[in-house]
Amino acid sequence: MKTLKKQGGFTLVEIAIVLVIVGLLLAGVLKGQELIESSRAKNLGKDMDAIAAGMISYTDRFKRTPGDDGPIGTLTARGGAWATVTAAGNNDGILTITQANTFAAGGETVGFFQHLKAAGFITGNPADAGVAALPRSAYNGLISVGPGVTGMTGISVCASQIPGKAARALDTMLDDGVTNSGNFRATLGAVGANTAPGVAVLAATGYIDTNIYTVCKTM
Structure with missing residues (x-):
């Protein structure tokens, strides 16, 4: 007589349990990614607000506008972190920055961030010059100021x-x-590019998930 061997394998119940577990794990991963993205957006919002608050505090303390403050001798004479500042404005009461040089470190952009850093209103090295003076966001883009x-x-x-x-x-x-x-508007940008702000995206179009934007908020 032949001996029948019991065939191994998973039962339908076991397979169902495995599928449920896999589904729960995937749901947890997706929810975690959503929370991470939400946190990144909130952090950027806080960074933008911190820069706006820093400008107000700076003007209140020095009675001058960061970036426009100068000449350089007046700044370095303040001592401490101010000794490393390399950019100064003409102190005419106007922050001179155009749309085109918002992310190109043109005009009084570098001075704006050097002065806020030296005064302790935002974190960073006051000696950083050029594009390096501009803060980076959680999305690896740049944060700057302008019109x-x-x-x-x-x-x-x-x-x-x-x-x-x-x-x-x-x-x-x-x-x-x-x-x-x-007070918050967007310009269509490009992947990997620090697109200068320009004409706003049409409201009828709205935000598209697959697009990249440059966003600006009035201070």
Whole structure:
């Protein structure tokens, strides 16, 4: 007589249990990624607000505008971290920065960040010059200041290389959620490029998740 061997394998119940576990793990991973993205957007919003607050505090303390403050001798004479500052403005009361040089470290951009760092209002090395003087965001883009998106008034703080989801979240959190209105506006950018702010994206288009934006908020 032949002896029948019991065939090994998984039962339907065991397979179902495994699939449930895999599903729970995938859901946890996706939820974790969502929380990380939300945290990055909130951190950028805080960084932008910190720069705006730093400008107000600087003006209150020195009665001058960071970046426009000068001449250089007046700055370095303050001692301490000020001794490493290399950029100064003409002290005419106007922060001279154009849209084109917002992320190109032109005009009084470098001085703006050197002065805030030297005064202790934002973190960083006051000796950093050129593009290196500009803070980086959690999205590996640059943060800078300037006139902002076309149609905005006053000085704005801007950030480049922002994914569509994050741009939408920031606009909703800080303003009205519309790309071309209010105190927070967006310009269409490109992957890996620090696109200067320009004409706002049409409101009818809205934010698209797969797009990259330069966003600006009035200070």
